[in-house]
Amino acid sequence: MSRVKIVGGGLTGILAAFQAHAMGAVDIELHERFDNLGGVALPDVRNGLEMREGCIYFGPGTDPIRALLETHGLEFQDFDNRFGSLSPGDVYIEDFGGPGFACADIALTAPVGPSLADRLDCYPAAMRDPLVRYAHWHLGCDLSTVHESAATPLAINRSYPVGADLETLAEAKRTNPLANELLAIPRHLWGHTNNLQASLPVGGFPTLLRGCRRALEAIGVTIHERDLVSPRQALAEHAGEVLVWAANPTPLFKAAGVPVPRLLPKSFATYTFEARWTGALPFYVQNFTAEGSCFRVYVYESGGKTLLTAECVAEDGGDELSWDIHRLLKGFEGDLTLGDLLAASIKPRWIYHTVDAIERLTQLRATLAERVGPAFVAGAWEPYAKGEKFVEMDAALSAALGVSKAKAAA
Structure with a gap:
């Protein structure tokens, strides 16, 4: 098959389109329900500054996702990957993002x-x-x-x-x-060198995603924005094409006749401040003390300014949050001055699977495999890390298009 229909214009869908083209597909459509490509990787931009919600990095030059994007003209800048954590008992640990x-x-x-x-x-x-x-x-x-x-x-x-x-x-x-x-x-305690280097897109994530759009159009991918695809219609019309569902799989359950799983609805509050920070940039700290409201602080540069994003388990925009942020960073090299609050939002995040959801996703995959066969490609719904998502999606797309691993790599 050389026709590919991709539902979902986030990073997974974008990468699927690039890979489908590399595997020889000549008729590729990418459908996105919102106004722009990018999904969760596309930050809100205010006065030229990116209000990033969460830490999204790429790897060094050996990162296959970065390498794929670079073949289409996208540019990345390496940085020393610095991070840390705070655990109970005021245990600050450098170069370790866990407890x-x-x-x-x-x-x-x-x-x-x-x-x-x-x-x-x-x-x-x-x-x-x-x-x-x-x-x-x-x-x-x-x-x-x-x-x-x-x-x-x-x-x-x-x-x-x-x-x-x-x-x-x-x-x-x-x-x-x-x-x-x-x-x-x-890593510093046993000479482990993994994750020493990481990278971010030159010009920021909006620049990256605009570049992805131009590159996709240049290789003949047809992009449909503001286009909500019906699961029933997509499954009914799949004959002669590969269908990649890179979007949220929830609408597929009813269409496939599989019970909808019990999900874990969890919303987080995010606050972005202008800041002065004399330590490493970018830099993030995880909080495992189960105290306060802030579970992660991320300090980064955007538009020539230093910004700080605080991700919180509950709404908290006052003095207590400021104290929380300073507590998280005080055990690491650098001085912080917190400036004006630039943005605040409360959004659900569907990144924590329930046991029921994993069981139902397995059932959904089996049902769709029986009904559609390898022509249906799931968008790596279960993995959290983008690298794992890419590997899973790439393997399924190769099978659907009948491309050997060696040929796909070439």
């Missing part, structure tokens, strides 16, 4: 189920209990209903036992898959 707890015990038990509660039960009590408190503070729900994959967007997929012997911990990570999955060592 650290005073614990010498690294004995783990195997998970007995698929929930986040099951995953956290694998840890010794000195790590498990503060992780449970943090997850409850962040999500505010029964953790047995949340899928264990939520550990990644919660940034608790790996935890550092601060009191453990480093040699013993490193050996456990090398030899025990469960220890490697659940435990961490900050």
